Amino acid sequence: MSILNTVNKSPFERNALESCLKFANRGDPVLLFEDGVYAVLKGTSAEGQVKAALDTQSIYVLGPDLAGRGFSEDRVIEGVKVVDYAGFVDLSAENDKVQAWL
Amino acid sequence: MSEVVKKFLYLNRKAPYGTIYAWESLEVVLIGAAFDQEVRVMFVDDGVYQLTTGQDTKGMGVKNFSPTYRTLGDYEVKSIYVDKDSLEARGLTQDDLVAIAWEDWETEEEIENIVEVVDAARISELMEESDVIFSF
Numbered sequence: 096m097s098i099l100n101t102v103n104k105s106p107f108e109r110n111a112l113e114s115c116l117k118f119a120n121r122g123d124p125v126l127l128f129e130d131g132v133y134a135v136l137k138g139t140s141a142e143g144q145v146k147a148a149l150d151t152q153s154i155y156v157l158g159p160d161l162a163g164r165g166f167s168e169d170r171v172i173e174g175v176k177v178v179d180y181a182g183f184v185d186l187s188a189e190n191d192k193v194q195a196w197l
Numbered sequence: 198m199s200e201v202v203k204k205f206l207y208l209n210r211k212a213p214y215g216t217i218y219a220w221e222s223l224e225v226v227l228i229g230a231a232f233d234q235e236v237r238v239m240f241v242d243d244g245v246y247q248l249t250t251g252q253d254t255k256g257m258g259v260k261n262f263s264p265t266y267r268t269l270g271d272y273e274v275k276s277i278y279v280d281k282d283s284l285e286a287r288g289l290t291q292d293d294l295v296a297i298a299w300e301d302w303e304t305e306e307e308i309e310n311i312v313e314v315v316d317a318a319r320i321s322e323l324m325e326e327s328d329v330i331f332s333f
Contacts (some may be wrong), residue, residue: 105212105243107286130215133246138288159256163214165249165263165293179256 099190103197106141114197115138116144121151126178126186128157135175136166149174156167163182200247204235206327209244211274213263219247220262222333227265230272230330237276238269238325244333245283246311248294268321270311277312280320 100119110150115125127134131158134141135156148154158177168177187193207226211218230236240248252260277297296310324330
């Protein structure tokens with residue numbers, strides 16, 4: 096059984112990402128979208144959290160939400176994979192369940 | 198024109214698009230500008246994300262309202278403040294933010310960029326000296 100974890104809240108305003116990384120099974124993927132995308136940018140106070148998680152799980156970010164907020168892919172932490180809407184659908188289909196950390 | 202001029206401060210603490218706060222704030226700033234008051238706009242916490250350059254929302258299917266910030270100087274907004282600590286915590290610098298020009302139509306006085314990065318003490322001071330604070 097695998098679960099796709101999604102986070103759509105800013106890590107600087109809510110603890111959704113923190114809880115997600117605390118409770119998600121190691122090895123299960125995490126997809127960041129909407130205001131959640133701010134977590135994968137280089138040089139932020141959340142960078143350590145994301146880098147540590149990358150050791151045990153795949154982290155994805157929704158490209159259109161990144162571009163909408165003014166950030167190009169070269170601002171994203173190394174190892175985080177940028178996906179489009181089709182990639183979001185694929186991830187949802189590949190995993191048994193989707194857990195939204197609202 | 199009203200004789201009493203009050204200092205209005207708009208305090209923005211939310212990122213754009215994820216919630217409606219940023220857009221609503223911008224609307225209220227533009228409405229307020231019509232009343233000839235002294236208007237200041239401040240960006241703190243995730244609010245600093247409202248000013249990032251290069252926002253391209255085509256893939257999101259929502260209106261990109263970021264170009265409007267560049268016009269604030271034309272709406273009698275003479276002061277825009279950004280919290281230094283908020284930028285640093287987010288790996289941002291002033292280079293990531295839009296420049297907002299200001300010009301006095303009567304005196305032709307011009308300021309190239311009214312966006313000012315300030316520290317927490319200055320923000321406290323600005324809040325203290327404001328007559329009205331609108332919080333978003």
